[in-house]
Amino acid sequence: xxNPESPGVTGxxxxxxxxxxxxGGSVLQAASAIVPAVGWSPSQETRGLAxxxxxxxxxxxxxxxxxxxxxxxxxxxxxPHTEYDGLLRKITRHAPRVLLTDVGSVKQAxxxxxxxxxxxxxxxxxxxxxxxxxxxxxAARPDLFQDRIWVSCLERNSQLPAWETIAGLWLRMxxxxxxxxxxxxxxxxxxxxxxxxxxxxxxxxxxxxxxPLAWSLAAGSFESGTRVAATRPELIRAMCEVNRExxxxxxxxxxxxxxxxxxxxxxxxxxxxxxxxxxxxxxAYEARDSALTEVTMTNPTSxxxxxxxxxxxxxxxxxxxxxxLTVTGTRR
Amino acid sequence: xxNPESPGVTGxxxxxxxxxxxxGGSVLQAASAIVPAVGWSPSQETRGLAxxxxxxxxxxxxxxxxxxxxxxxxxxxxxPHTEYDGLLRKITRHAPRVLLTDVGSVKQAxxxxxxxxxxxxxxxxxxxxxxxxxxxxxAARPDLFQDRIWVSCLERNSQLPAWETIAGLWLRMxxxxxxxxxxxxxxxxxxxxxxxxxxxxxxxxxxxxxxPLAWSLAAGSFESGTRVAATRPELIRAMCEVNRExxxxxxxxxxxxxxxxxxxxxxxxxxxxxxxxxxxxxxAYEARDSALTEVTMTNPTSxxxxxxxxxxxxxxxxxxxxxxLTVTGTRR
Numbered sequence: 001x002x003n004p005e006s007p008g009v010t011g012x013x014x015x016x017x018x019x020x021x022x023x024g025g026s027v028l029q030a031a032s033a034i035v036p037a038v039g040w041s042p043s044q045e046t047r048g049l050a051x052x053x054x055x056x057x058x059x060x061x062x063x064x065x066x067x068x069x070x071x072x073x074x075x076x077x078x079x080p081h082t083e084y085d086g087l088l089r090k091i092t093r094h095a096p097r098v099l100l101t102d103v104g105s106v107k108q109a110x111x112x113x114x115x116x117x118x119x120x121x122x123x124x125x126x127x128x129x130x131x132x133x134x135x136x137x138x139a140a141r142p143d144l145f146q147d148r149i150w151v152s153c154l155e156r157n158s159q160l161p162a163w164e165t166i167a168g169l170w171l172r173m174x175x176x177x178x179x180x181x182x183x184x185x186x187x188x189x190x191x192x193x194x195x196x197x198x199x200x201x202x203x204x205x206x207x208x209x210x211x212p213l214a215w216s217l218a219a220g221s222f223e224s225g226t227r228v229a230a231t232r233p234e235l236i237r238a239m240c241e242v243n244r245e246x247x248x249x250x251x252x253x254x255x256x257x258x259x260x261x262x263x264x265x266x267x268x269x270x271x272x273x274x275x276x277x278x279x280x281x282x283x284a285y286e287a288r289d290s291a292l293t294e295v296t297m298t299n300p301t302s303x304x305x306x307x308x309x310x311x312x313x314x315x316x317x318x319x320x321x322x323x324x325l326t327v328t329g330t331r332r
Numbered sequence: 333x334x335n336p337e338s339p340g341v342t343g344x345x346x347x348x349x350x351x352x353x354x355x356g357g358s359v360l361q362a363a364s365a366i367v368p369a370v371g372w373s374p375s376q377e378t379r380g381l382a383x384x385x386x387x388x389x390x391x392x393x394x395x396x397x398x399x400x401x402x403x404x405x406x407x408x409x410x411x412p413h414t415e416y417d418g419l420l421r422k423i424t425r426h427a428p429r430v431l432l433t434d435v436g437s438v439k440q441a442x443x444x445x446x447x448x449x450x451x452x453x454x455x456x457x458x459x460x461x462x463x464x465x466x467x468x469x470x471a472a473r474p475d476l477f478q479d480r481i482w483v484s485c486l487e488r489n490s491q492l493p494a495w496e497t498i499a500g501l502w503l504r505m506x507x508x509x510x511x512x513x514x515x516x517x518x519x520x521x522x523x524x525x526x527x528x529x530x531x532x533x534x535x536x537x538x539x540x541x542x543x544p545l546a547w548s549l550a551a552g553s554f555e556s557g558t559r560v561a562a563t564r565p566e567l568i569r570a571m572c573e574v575n576r577e578x579x580x581x582x583x584x585x586x587x588x589x590x591x592x593x594x595x596x597x598x599x600x601x602x603x604x605x606x607x608x609x610x611x612x613x614x615x616a617y618e619a620r621d622s623a624l625t626e627v628t629m630t631n632p633t634s635x636x637x638x639x640x641x642x643x644x645x646x647x648x649x650x651x652x653x654x655x656x657l658t659v660t661g662t663r664r
Binding site for chain 1: 461462480481510512516517519520523527528529530531533534536537538539540542543544545546548549551553554557558559560561562564566568569573576579580582584587589590591593598601603604606607608609611613615616617618620641643645646664
């Protein structure tokens with residue numbers, strides 16, 4: 001299928017989204033504007049809401065998968081990670097060689113699971129950095145991925161065609177694509193997503209230990225510092241517990257930095273190291289997009305793409321002309 | 333002076349604000365609409381900006397203090413805490429028995445300082461829970477305190493007239509007043525303001541250790557979790573280092589909660605205690621104003637007022653008729 005906005009970019013023929021929560025539902029809504037797209041949810045209520053909103057929904061998972069196999073649709077695992085095992089077994093039975101991705105927030109564990117259960121699927125792990133503390137179909141919207149980052153995983157020896165097809169779809173949904181390995185992805189999100197949730201949860205508890213007066217005095221810093229503690233606990237557990245090794249490393253860095261600050265406060269009374277180090281880190285984060293260089297790569301290898309992503313590169317366009325794939329993006 | 337909106341409420345005759353940053357400048361702007369108000373800043377540039385904006389500004393600190401003594405103005409310490417020592421010495425010399433408050437974020441240390449340097453001043457410690465990561469006169473605005481909490485400190489044996497006069501002014505500026513002791517204030521803000529800043533700074537550093545890829549993947553939870561790390565480091569140090577004892581307690585609670593979560597993840601793989609406990613704490617915080625009871629107190633003692641504040645009570649009105657002081661507010 002040809003992208004009308006970027007002639008020469010290939011994408012999937014069709015899309016099947018399994019699970020229609022905030023992310024899965026948004027994928028169905030965004031994909032429907034680009035290719036034939038079908039959704040499925042185990043919840044009759046959700047299927048009804050999606051149908052009422054004008055989207056195409058299958059009632060039976062087997063029917064949906066047989067349709068996906070027949071048209072070579074991209075199958076998107078949009079359900080919680082706890083459902084992957086059952087879904088992958090169904091895929092092995094009814095659409096074993098399908099183009100497959102997921103939107104979960106950990107990538108190594110899923111890659112292993114797919115390799116074990118669905119080894120013939122053309123799988124590329126994915127993770128859109130979008131969505132908030134709300135959940136369910138009611139929180140889905142077609143522009144959820146506009147200008148957001150979408151990680152599309154590659155390993156050194158990956159075959160590129162499946163990646164190109166899938167990453168091309170995310171770009172057409174308005175996202176920007178970061179290519180990296182499952183391992184590097186998991187290490188990064190442990191620091192910038194999983195640990196922030198656990199620190200927000202800890203801070204909320206420290207506040208509560210202060211009694212009613214603490215609630216009266218809580219202002220901006222407590223509000224923003226605990227914001228994501230409102231996320232449903234089972235969603236936080238689902239993403240954090242699976243990323244155990246990388247998250248323990250991030251925990252140890254945080255406990256070390258906070259322990260040094262606590263010790264310095266108790267001994268010398270000074271917090272200069274904590275304040276200066278943390279402030280300059282936040283300023284570096286704020287300035288991360290302030291001096292970008294445009295980059296063009298022709299027929300990059302998967303290793304060149306993951307190096308690009310690991311070095312802070314972000315892909316904004318993919319275009320194919322015959323055997324030539326042109327990748328455009330920005331580098332810091 | 334009588335409040336035209338609430339007849340019978342006494343307030344100060346006039347106000348002198350020393351230091352015209354975001355908080356001090358906003359106090360000058362808000363007070364100018366209510367009583368004769370004068371500002372002073374050590375910075376000629378700031379004095380010029382305030383004068384250009386139509387506010388009354390003294391060039392000389394001594395002139396300003398002599399004016400304050402002559403009209404029995406409320407003197408507001410709006411400068412950084414590091415400047416208090418020098419300002420208090422000037423006050424002792426030129427306006428020793430003045431009505432005095434401050435807007436700093438720690439209260440026990442200032443109370444001791446005032447007791448030592450300016451023992452004759454009628455001092456009531458204050459702390460408006462307002463202001464953001466910006467600073468300076470440019471960030472000041474007259475409605476900064478609208479609907480915000482303003483702590484106005486009392487000790488068990490405090491005399492109430494000075495407190496009534498000062499708290500009355502904050503109410504007329506649109507704030508809501510929480511009466512508590514300096515000690516309880518310091519313990520609460522350690523948890524809901526000082527520790528949140530230090531955790532934001534630590535989280536920013538943990539993110540930076542993830543390299544350029546981490547910056548690409550940082551989304552909502554990292555953004556909100558590190559927001560206040562953008563605050564000027566010297567302001568964070570100024571408030572945190574002075575509140576050492578209470579902040580160490582808060583640190584130890586946070587390190588304990590995070591350490592248990594880390595240990596549980598490493599041993600059992602489960603984060604259920606961290607997620608459930610933190611989530612219910614955040615939900616309790618979000619619901620803190622959802623079921624308020626209206627309260628009226630007549631001629632309360634300072635002990636009754638601080639008990640009220642420590643129990644989550646918030647004062648929304650003060651009215652005096654002869655010897656009768658009526659305090660209205662809300663309790664959770």
